[in-house]
Structure formats: structure tokens, C-alpha cells
Amino acid sequence: MPDQPPYLRIADALRKRIADQEWTPGNRLPSRAELATAYGVGDNVIRRAQELLISLGALEGRAGSGTYVAEPRQRLRIVRSLYREQTGSSPFQSDMAALGKRGSWESRTDAKVPAPADIAARLGIAEGDLCVRTAYEFLADGKPAQLSTSWEPYALTSGTLVVLPEGGPHAGAGVVRRMAEIGVTVTRAVEQPSPRAVTAEEAALLGVQKGTLATHIQRTYYAEDGRPVETADIVVPANLCEVVYEVPVNP
Structure with missing residues (x-):
């Protein structure tokens, strides 16, 4: 068996000192130079371990x-279920309420954004066709919990009261209810979760370290005629949240 990389060995040693309560939440660790000297390794090894x-x-x-x-932080339970969205309230707010927290979100919408190739393929439109793109930052008690970037075909909602997901009389109503307002019935959602590391931009928004592991969920909503009406990329950092899927069972 190959030897354990030095930074993993140091990480285990630091973690043990925390578990043994030599250092407790809120305590400042010795400097990297001091730790490097104590463990006989370079500063870069200490940096990677930290x-x-x-x-x-x-x-x-x-x-x-x-x-x-770090102070112990409760991992948030995020439930994925189309049926929860159909209840009329925000699924994220419902999840946070169950944990005794206040769920909210901030958003930024850009209309008439040309669809990149991968988004166009997911929406069944041509590359460069115009979309409405909305970036979301979901917050639990004011602290970042997850990110989402949503894309909707501009041709589908153009000229209607639901063209802006977070504007107008149906702001924040969610994809299913907003589409219903223009006579489009959403019947299913397809989600593809996969693990990946957060990007530098995502890390800054979430307040986590670059490279933190996350669940990336690629979600697409479909109308009853099979048309994709919205697709999104959802980023859930693993150290902040756990993702749970609720699957209905027909008796």
C-alpha cells in the first residue's frame, strides 16, 4: 500500500487534536509556520491540510x-420532490421551517440571454436562441445554503405576466404555478445529481473553501406535451446540506 500523502496525514493529526478538545470551537490554530515546524513538513502541506x-x-x-x-453547524436537510412544489409554498422555505429556520432567497434575472450549446440542448431550442436566465442564492437564517441558475425559453413566456420569474404579480411562485398561469401544465421534472467541487465564484457566494465538495443537480421541467420549459443547475455544498429525494409510491 502506498504511503498516505503528507497533507492527509497532517489533516488527520489536526482533526484528532480537535476531537481530543485540545482546540475547541473558536480557538485560533498556531500559524502555518509553527505547525510546519512542529510536524516537520513544508508550509504548503499545512495549507493543503487546512x-x-x-x-x-x-x-x-x-x-x-x-x-x-469552526463552530459546529447543523447540516440542512433539502428535500427534492415535485409534489412539494405543488403545495403552493416554496419547498426551500418549507424545509427551513421544519428546521426552525427562516428560508429566503436573493435573485438576479437577465432577459434575452443567448442560450449556450448545453442549455439549448436541454431546452430543445437552437444554440443562441434567447432565454431568461435567473441566478438564485438561497439563504437559511440569512446564511448562504445553496445556489441555482435557471434558464427558460424567452419565446415561451415573452409578452406574458410571468416572463420574469421574480417580477410581476406572480413573482416567486415557482415554475409549476407560473407556467400554469399561461396555460402550460408541467407534469414532470427530471433531475440528475452528480458530485463535483464548487468553483471559485460559487465558493465566494456560499462562504466555503474553493474545492468544497457539492451535489450538482441538473434539473429540467417538462410540460404535458413533452416540451422542456425550464432547466436549472443547482449547487448544494455537501458540508452545509444533505439532499433527500421524496419518491411517491402508488398503492
């Missing part, structure tokens, strides 16, 4: 101050 523990939620970095033992 970055790993930050991505796992055991440590947190504070700009200009150092690295600290």
Missing part, C-alpha cells in the same frame, strides 16, 4: 486573522 478541513467544515479561515476551529 484547506481540506475547511472544506469539511472542521476549520474556518478568517482573512487577515488566521485559521480557527
Whole structure:
């Protein structure tokens, strides 16, 4: 068996000192130089070990101050279910309410954005066709919990009161109810989850370390005639949230 990489060995050692309560939540760790000397490794090895523990939620970095033992943070339970969206309230807000937290979101919509090739393929339109793109940041008690970028064909909602997902009389109503307002019945959603690391931009928005593991969910809603009406990329950081799928069973 090959030897364990040095940064993993150091990460295990640091994690043990935390578990043994040598360092407790809120304590500042010794400097990287001090740790490097203590363990007989280079500063880069200490940096990688700390970055790993930050991505796992055991440590947190504070700009200009150092690295600290993180306060324990409850992982949020995110339930994925089309039926929950049909209840009339936001599924995210319902999930947060069940945890005694306030769920909210911030959004930015750009209309008439040309569809890139992958989005066009998912929506069944031509590359470059115009879309309405909305970027969401979902918050639990004001703290970032997950991200989502939604795309809808502009031709589908152009000239209607639901063209802006977060504007007008149906703002925030969700895809299913908004589409119903223009006579489009959404009958199914297809979701494809896969693991990946967050990007630098996503890490900054979520307040996590670059490279933190996340569940990436590629979701597409379909109308009863089979047309895709919306597709989204949802990013759920693994150290902040757990994703649970609710699957109905017909008796």
C-alpha cells in the first residue's frame, strides 16, 4: 500500500487534536509556520491540510486573522420532490421551517440571454436562441445554503405576466404555478445529481473553501406535451446540506 500523502496525514493529526478538545470551537490554530515546524513538513502541506478541513467544515479561515476551529453547524436537510412544489409554498422555505429556520432567497434575472450549446440542448431550442436566465442564492437564517441558475425559453413566456420569474404579480411562485398561469401544465421534472467541487465564484457566494465538495443537480421541467420549459443547475455544498429525494409510491 502506498504511503498516505503528507497533507492527509497532517489533516488527520489536526482533526484528532480537535476531537481530543485540545482546540475547541473558536480557538485560533498556531500559524502555518509553527505547525510546519512542529510536524516537520513544508508550509504548503499545512495549507493543503487546512484547506481540506475547511472544506469539511472542521476549520474556518478568517482573512487577515488566521485559521480557527469552526463552530459546529447543523447540516440542512433539502428535500427534492415535485409534489412539494405543488403545495403552493416554496419547498426551500418549507424545509427551513421544519428546521426552525427562516428560508429566503436573493435573485438576479437577465432577459434575452443567448442560450449556450448545453442549455439549448436541454431546452430543445437552437444554440443562441434567447432565454431568461435567473441566478438564485438561497439563504437559511440569512446564511448562504445553496445556489441555482435557471434558464427558460424567452419565446415561451415573452409578452406574458410571468416572463420574469421574480417580477410581476406572480413573482416567486415557482415554475409549476407560473407556467400554469399561461396555460402550460408541467407534469414532470427530471433531475440528475452528480458530485463535483464548487468553483471559485460559487465558493465566494456560499462562504466555503474553493474545492468544497457539492451535489450538482441538473434539473429540467417538462410540460404535458413533452416540451422542456425550464432547466436549472443547482449547487448544494455537501458540508452545509444533505439532499433527500421524496419518491411517491402508488398503492
